[in-house]
Amino acid sequence: MREITYRQALNEALAEEIERDPNVFLMGEEVAEYNGAYKVSQGLLDRFGPTRIIDTPISENGFAGLGIGAAMVGLRPIVEFMTFSFSLVAFDQIVNNAPNMLTMSGGQFNIPITFRGPNGPAHQLGATHSHATECLYANVPGLKICTPATPRDAKGLLKTAVRDNNPVLVLETELFYSHKGLVEPPEQELLIPLGQAEIKREGKDVTIVCYAQTLPMALTAAEQLARDKIDAEVLDLRSIKPLDLPAVLNSVSKTHRVVIAEQDRPFCGLGAEISFRIQSEIFDELDAPVLRVAQEEVPMPYNETLEKAVLPNAEKIIAAVKKICV
């Protein structure tokens, strides 16, 4: 293992998959000559040339659709959105064309495409640039969605996504590109299956279910809770769909208490789905109500203090945990 950044981990995953399979190519705004808006594709144009690393105009609906068409006839595109807030311009392609094609064609056309890019609120970008899109897309049958929170998960999940024969959204965390973490050396193939959560901290008193931006918040919360003699288990979902429900149920059956820490908005959100699953499957295991920490239900304000008030954080998670661990 060696320490690399989240950005480098994604870059390695891209390079390894483009190297491995001639049908894989990377397309998006500023991915080639500019080396990526967030430098995730740094050096790839030099290494693979302009047929494999392709700059597009600002035309999300167009190039998302182009990728899907190319996938219909056997290529395996990786389409980068400069941010998933911009993927909303391509919503029709992502929701209507990519996931429906297999069903509509009676099983004739699968769409092996990866849509990737930063997702979730960053820092003071205002309402249009701060969308967490996982719940919007999770409502669509036929899409797979993962939300890596560490460099290792980023590399392993992106590589798996590219090899999947279905449309996969890799929702990267905009704020984590410079985060460092331990990752296997390049000569060691790293594939992390979609739909596998990971316990990032073991505990026995309460489960904090988290993903993406809420993972570090949950870990911070767990450390502080330990001082108050509350031993929290931190379960990182890693994938939104498939959802690793058994991992959630196992952990909650052990701790009997759960707080779901969400990056997205609460209404019709991921925590609502998970709470429903918990109560319907293991109602008897619960010793307290399921609580959720999510964004406030407002368009994101620019002002720093107000933005902080909207977002989930460690303090909000701690407060929720203390409410049910009395």
Added chain:
Amino acid sequence: MASPEQRDEVEMLALMLLIRRFEERASQQYQAQKIGGFCHLYIGQEAVVAGAVAATRHDDYLITAYRDHAHALARGTSADACMAELFGKATGCSRGLGGSMHYFDKTNHMYGGHAIVGAHVPLAAGMAFAAKYRKEDRVTLCFFGDGAINQGSFHEALNLAGLFKLPVIFICENNFFAMGTSVKRSTSLEQIADRAEGYDMPSEIIDGMNFREVRDKLAEIVASIRKDPHPAFVEARTYRYRGHSMSDPASYRTKEELEKYRLEDPITRLRAQLTREGKLTNEQFDELDKKAKEQALASVKFAEQSPEPPIDELYDFTFVQGDGPGESGNLLEPAESQAGRAKKPARSPRRLASRSASTNGEEE
């Protein structure tokens, strides 16, 4: 594979007859409520797809909008599979999962059947992109109506095709009406073909009621694209005799206008051309027509007798299985493996307060 020039014109006339007779039957079956959803008929426009198919190879990519029955038939999808799809049967060209607007046939290079107006135009650019990426000389035929040309996806796709020099022909089947809105009421240009200029793309306006003109003009364009990949735009002026869909009486246009176009009927026209040249007798034509009618009728029988798609296959087409970790058909199926979970002894549920007056609703 026969080169396009050798496609027999009599054979193409037979195809146009099959398309028309098939759709007349479909219309009848729709009225008899054997067909659900929406159903858009192509009757009157047959020369466009027939001419395009006659000018191209079978392995060239073809993609179209929701008025798609003719495009599948032209590509060689059987009338049986087409009718069964309308009936929602398992033997349909999309297993009964797509319906009238979503015909697909991979073997015959028919890539749909797309029902969001304009949304398939970027897909066509992608198919052409793949052909160029793999250095193949395939051409992509992308059909759409005059209603599609004001969608953003159309503009984005044409720009990308022009920018990347993709081997695709954008064929606008201009039947002058987007549902009930005439081109004059929807489009800022006099001539749709002029849109192409904005993307530095050669364009042609052709008579879409004339099979030979469609075929010959497209053959020229295809030859040019195969030599050196580039996009092209064709505005084929045509007319649908029926309403936009089955529920549309087409009261937005006059009887006189319809009659004017009927005089230019593409089937009558090709028949006359062939008869004049001594390539077709009246008896031969009657025989072709009889055969088309029989095929259409037989397709109804086939569809009626075909099985429904099995309900236990409901989840089989949401995801393709295999070749990747984390595969699962139904992503929301209740978890099966919960082994090893530290199970608390189940407690009996507390009684409803109103039903346990003796305990005053207290917990047991």
